[in-house]
């Protein structure tokens with residue numbers, strides 16, 4: 001039996017079947033290319049779902065993780081200080097609006113934390129009637145019970161009802177809808193400045209500004225979920241920057257530690273200081289190896305030329321995608337290296353054909369192919385992508401005609 005067949009059989013027999021994985025087994029990665037156990041190469045436009053910002057095999061990242069491992073200090077829990085955590089907290093505050101940071105292990109966990117922080121602030125102010133959390137259509141904030149309640153997609157929610165109470169959904173990018181539902185009972189408003197899972201939908205500056213104003217008016221915390229769109233992916237450090245608005249809380253995860261599991265809740269002084277010892281925590285939060293990895297990723301992303309590269313390749317990606325002449329493409333949108341093409345056919349067929357052409361692609365929403373590659377991807381990879389996508393789309397037309 002091949003390694004591939006063996007791994008697929010074991011996975012099918014023993015893993016809880018929450019994912020439908022394609023029939024190959026990834027074995028190693030280099031740069032923006034992944035290789036399977038049969039030696040086939042795939043240019044990676046998924047990056048572990050917007051995670052592997054520095055691609056695969058980054059020497060500096062590997063060395064930092066190795067050095068921390070060599071100290072013997074992988075994990076000590078949140079009960080004790082480590083230099084790695086303290087330095088990363090300072091670094092994150094120095095490059096953002098934040099004055100306090102809480103580390104955790106995933107995006108969903110960061111959003112759960114954000115919701116609790118907002119609730120604690122209201123509690124401290126004796127505003128315990130404030131329990132409503134507003135999110136927006138097509139949002140994705142995670143799959144744990146609190147995060148799921150504010151992720152308004154029936155497919156994800158129905159089997160797990162009842163949801164955590166208090167979640168109210170407005171229409172994304174509609175100031176009118178936000179004005180109708182944000183009120184004095186609202187404790188928090190959460191929004192992705194660019195919706196990733198929902199179909200690469202970009203919030204307008206006016207919408208984010210209106211949310212800021214409504215949150216101020218009703219003493220609600222404004223949470224920006226930058227888990228997918230943040231940390232340099234748009235060519236700006238924070239995707240919301242274009243709006244001129246500052247949130248009270250921002251959640252990060254995915255790319256922050258270059259592929260190691262991490263989440264972070266960044267807060268202003270008021271929100272962060274509302275939390276006291278024992279209010280929140282997690283055994284693995286802020287592990288030293290992960291913190292050292294994140295330090296490397298952040299320093300690389302803010303280093304000279306890095307975000308300019310993201311912007312340049314991102315612009316080129318949008319330009320080249322717009323040139324694909326296919327009747328099936330109904331829109332091309334994005335910012336930096338978070339982009340998508342909207343289709344009038346289901347994207348799954350194209351994702352599957354991508355594998356045969358040596359491309360890893362991911363869908364988003366119901367009809368979008370999304371591009372969220374390692375941030376080190378280059379224009380030559382864009383050319384390869386466009387050439388292969390064009391051929392896949394032409395193949396679909398030929399099939400339809402025959």
Ligand SMILES: Cc1ncc(COP(=O)(O)O)c(C=O)c1O
Nearest residue numbers: 106107108140141142196227228
């Ligand atoms: C915007 C956003 N928030 C939250 C999450 C949840 O993150 P995780 O899968 O790490 O729990 C995701 C994951 O796709 C996301 O894109």
